[in-house]
Amino acid sequence: MNIVVCVKYVPDATADRHFESDNTVDRVGVPGLLSELDEYAVEQALQLKEKAAAGDDGEDSEVTALTVGPEDASDAIKKSLQMGADKGVHVVDDAIAGSDALATSQVLAAAIKKIGEESPVDVVICGMSSTDASMAVVPAMLAERLDLPQVTLGSVIESQGKEFRIKRDGDTSTEVIGASAPLVLSVTDQSGEARYPSFKGIMAAKKKPQETWSLGDVGVDAGEVGLDAAWTAVTDTEERPPRTQGEIVTDEDGSGAKALVEFLASKKFI
Amino acid sequence: MSEVLVLVDHVDGKVRKPTYELLTIAKRLGEPSAVFIGAGDKGDAVVEAVKKYGAEKVYVVDDAQIKGYLVAPKAEALQQIAEKASPAAILIPSNSEGKEVAARLAIKLGSGLITDAVDVAASEEGEGPVTTQSVFAGSYTVEARITTSAPIITVKPNSAAPEESEGAGAVEEFAAKISDSAKKAKIIASQPRKSSGRPELNEAAIVVSGGRGTGGDFSEVEGFADSLGAAVGASRAAVDSGWIPHAFQIGQTGKTVSPQLYIANGISGAIQHRAGMQTSKTIVAVNKDEEAPIFELVDFGVVGDLHTVLPAATEEITKRKG
Numbered sequence: 001m002n003i004v005v006c007v008k009y010v011p012d013a014t015a016d017r018h019f020e021s022d023n024t025v026d027r028v029g030v031p032g033l034l035s036e037l038d039e040y041a042v043e044q045a046l047q048l049k050e051k052a053a054a055g056d057d058g059e060d061s062e063v064t065a066l067t068v069g070p071e072d073a074s075d076a077i078k079k080s081l082q083m084g085a086d087k088g089v090h091v092v093d094d095a096i097a098g099s100d101a102l103a104t105s106q107v108l109a110a111a112i113k114k115i116g117e118e119s120p121v122d123v124v125i126c127g128m129s130s131t132d133a134s135m136a137v138v139p140a141m142l143a144e145r146l147d148l149p150q151v152t153l154g155s156v157i158e159s160q161g162k163e164f165r166i167k168r169d170g171d172t173s174t175e176v177i178g179a180s181a182p183l184v185l186s187v188t189d190q191s192g193e194a195r196y197p198s199f200k201g202i203m204a205a206k207k208k209p210q211e212t213w214s215l216g217d218v219g220v221d222a223g224e225v226g227l228d229a230a231w232t233a234v235t236d237t238e239e240r241p242p243r244t245q246g247e248i249v250t251d252e253d254g255s256g257a258k259a260l261v262e263f264l265a266s267k268k269f270i
Numbered sequence: 271m272s273e274v275l276v277l278v279d280h281v282d283g284k285v286r287k288p289t290y291e292l293l294t295i296a297k298r299l300g301e302p303s304a305v306f307i308g309a310g311d312k313g314d315a316v317v318e319a320v321k322k323y324g325a326e327k328v329y330v331v332d333d334a335q336i337k338g339y340l341v342a343p344k345a346e347a348l349q350q351i352a353e354k355a356s357p358a359a360i361l362i363p364s365n366s367e368g369k370e371v372a373a374r375l376a377i378k379l380g381s382g383l384i385t386d387a388v389d390v391a392a393s394e395e396g397e398g399p400v401t402t403q404s405v406f407a408g409s410y411t412v413e414a415r416i417t418t419s420a421p422i423i424t425v426k427p428n429s430a431a432p433e434e435s436e437g438a439g440a441v442e443e444f445a446a447k448i449s450d451s452a453k454k455a456k457i458i459a460s461q462p463r464k465s466s467g468r469p470e471l472n473e474a475a476i477v478v479s480g481g482r483g484t485g486g487d488f489s490e491v492e493g494f495a496d497s498l499g500a501a502v503g504a505s506r507a508a509v510d511s512g513w514i515p516h517a518f519q520i521g522q523t524g525k526t527v528s529p530q531l532y533i534a535n536g537i538s539g540a541i542q543h544r545a546g547m548q549t550s551k552t553i554v555a556v557n558k559d560e561e562a563p564i565f566e567l568v569d570f571g572v573v574g575d576l577h578t579v580l581p582a583a584t585e586e587i588t589k590r591k592g
Contacts, residue, residue, distance in 0.1 A: 013522075013541050017406045037523065102376055102383065131522065132406075134545075135385045136366065137373035140341065144374040149454035150341060153366055155516065165458065169516050171365040172281050176459040177340050183455070189506075189523045190516055231382030235400065236413040243553070243567045250560070251574025257582030260554070261590070263570040267552060269476065269498065269531050270587055 001052050001061040001122045001181075004112055005045040006142070007038040007080050009073035010132040017132070023234035024098045024227060025132060027070055034076040037127035039083070039194035044157055044187045045125045046084045046195070051159070062086045064115055068096060068107045074210070081205035082197035088210040089115060095215055098227025101133070105141035107225060110218035112146065122162070126186040128153055139186035149179035155190035272358035273327065274300040275351065277344075277371065278320065279363040281462070283312025285319040287473050288363045290432035292425055293323040295390050299399050300358040302437065303327040305351060307344055310334065313441070321439025323432060329444045336448050340455040341367060345374035347446035352379055357420055359399055361390070364424035365472075372424050382416035385424045388528070388549075399423065407522070407541055408548030427472040428528055463517055469501045471518065476531045477550070479503035479520055481543075483536015483557060483576055486513045490580040491535055497587040503527065503547075505537045521546035535576045539564025556580065 011017045011030040020026050034042075042065065049061040065080035067073045068091045077088035091111050099107070112121055124146070129136035143150035154166030154177075162181040167174065169190075197205070215222050223229060249259045264270050274296040279286040289304070296302035304325040306316045310332035317328045329351050336343035348371065352360060360375070362368045364386050376383040389402035398421050403412045416423070471477065478500045480491035488502070495502045503520040504513070520527055522545040532550035537543060539555070539562055547553070548567065555564045560573040572579055 013407065013545075017409070019410070023412075100382070101373070105377075128523065134405075134522070135373075135383075136369055137376075137383065137385060140370035140373035141377055143342070144345075144377045147451055150370070150374075151455050152340075152370060170367060173460050173462045175340075175457050175461070177455055178458045179455040190509075231376075231380075231418045232384055232414055232416050234412055234414045238411045238413075240404075240409055240411055243548075243569075245566055246569035246571070248560070248565055248568070248571040248573060251572055251579055254578075254582050256556070256572040256574040256579045257586060260556070260570070260572050260579065260583050261586045263554070264498075264531075264587070265590070267531070269552075270590055 001048060001059060002116070002119050003045045003048055003061055003063045003123045003125065004115055004121050005041050005063060005065050005080065005085065005125045006108055006138070007042065007065050007067050007076045008035045008130050009033070009067060009069045009076040010035040010130055013131050018239070019237040022098070022227065023237050028072065032072055032075065034079040035127060035131045037129055037131055037189060038076070040187050040189055040191050041125045041127040042080050042083050042085060043194040044185070044191055047192070048123065048159065064089055066108065066111055066115070067091070068104055068111070070097070077210060078205060079197070081208045082202045083195055084201060087208055089213060090210065091213045091215070091218060093215040093222070095222035095226045098230060099225045100230040100232050101135050101137050101141065102231060103225040103229060105138050105145055107215070107218065107220055108138070109142055109145035110220050111213065112142070114213070114218050120182065122181040124148070124184045126184070128186055128188045139184055143184040146184065149183040151177050151179050151183050152186040153188055154185060155188045157185065157187060157191055272300045273303045273355045275348070275355065275357045275360045276302055276304050276325070277348065277362045277368065278304050278306045278316060279365070279368070280306070280308060280316065283308050283316055285316055287432065288425070288427045289320065290323045291427065291430045292361045292363065293320060293325055294430045294433045295425060296361055297324050297435070298390070298392050301326045303329060303355065303357070305329045305331065305348060307331040307333050307347055317439050317441055321437045322434055324435045324437040325439055326437045327440045327442060329442050331444050331446050338457050339453045340457055341370045342374060342452035342455065343448045344371050345378060346448055346452050347444070348375050349378040350446050351444060352420055360420060360422045362422065362424045364426045369424050372422050376422050379420050380418060381420045381422045382418045383422045384414055384416060387423050387425045388429045390423055390425060404549050407545035426526065466502070468495065469499070471501045471503055471520070471525050471527055474501035475529055476500035477503050477520070477527050477529045478533045478535065479505065479537060480508055480535045481505035481537030482507040482511070484508060484513065486511065488514055490577060494580045494584045497584045505543050534564050535580060537564055538562045539567065
């Protein structure tokens, strides 16, 4: 199976995330890493590969970690390779900076098509959402652009050959969604703990093939992406004033419950 | 005035509250048109419901041909309606399915897309609506605008107070043409989520949640929630431990809530959780650990064991309510 896992390099959520003067996310001045939610996607990609290898015909699979982002985004590839992906593709181009999700999905789709030139891509796997913009729209956009079945937000992933089934916890119901590969799959953080890179994995990653492609390499016109081409314009970003800590009481012999109820009553919640 | 399309959020024809919020917002931007994609025989009841909140027109798309498929057919139906109506904006509920419909629709129409808006206002210069979003775990507020025609905005629940105002509710049966390609991802089985009898997490005015500190027993959290008429939520730690289903999870990978009152019990307040509740109006926490980061956010906090504090508070509230 030819598996592509899309990964994103994001500002560390525990760091001081902020915006640049042009209202884009500062992706350079804040320490970044592989988006935690994409680790689950890498994990499922590796499990698919392992399952195919363990099958009757012992099928050989290749897992390609694909990212679009600035120079440092290669860190997201590196982590994926350390976890066990076979090769990395990094689309990097100054013109991409400031792209919205629509443009990003266009670049990803073009890169996936190029990866598929050698042997067709069977499964594109994504995380459920990035941890920075958190739009959760790129998997659906990829399905639309690549005209592939969209099998998204899987908390349980089952496959038999080319047939896939996922459990999807929706807003009002839990569904089982089925489709045949080639398809776009996205997985949630309920899909199974992501593995840690082993020492062996870290050493092996250094020798794995990594390619760097420009927009020209994937056949996307620079004028179609980036901040100026974005169909959305951020007009203002404002840091919310930090919440000020209110009263903290320590419970002694039931005083905590009394004080709590008093507080709720004073705010007219009771 | 141009039409503003609102995708109706419903379960089997029962209209959900976010629909009324979207219609209320749509009135600020133009003439609200509701789009109901569902069982044709539920159309009349939906029309009655949405016209009370200002729907001038209701597109009824009978979903008999498409209900067994995920997302893609809905995007195609909306595309065909939008191409006919040339709307000033398209408003979609910001839940997981709504965002995916919006994502596909944006590509089909060549429209800009903004997700998770918490407010939408008409712009003074007539340049298209201005949205407000809460980002980076609620630490920033972002104002943005879509620069294409037919902007698509997904709006979070509780972003507007629904305002009743009678609309004409003119019905237009719309026969959407659905491609074979949109039918490639099938819904094989569907299990409606059981109602807990409590308010829905996204819509509740008060949310009481429990975390690792419950030790797996949510009965005290639930009892306290019931005394306040609140919804029950949980941290990821509680969900990962298998104590409560994922549908109750509040945080980055669960639901984002913004109630009048949020009470976190036995929850440390990791960034993953804060992302889902930081914009609540009033925040209260009960935690044994006085160093728990959740206390940095609270308007009121109790350092104590939830297993003793909550039952005592529940009893006191019940007594006061008589």
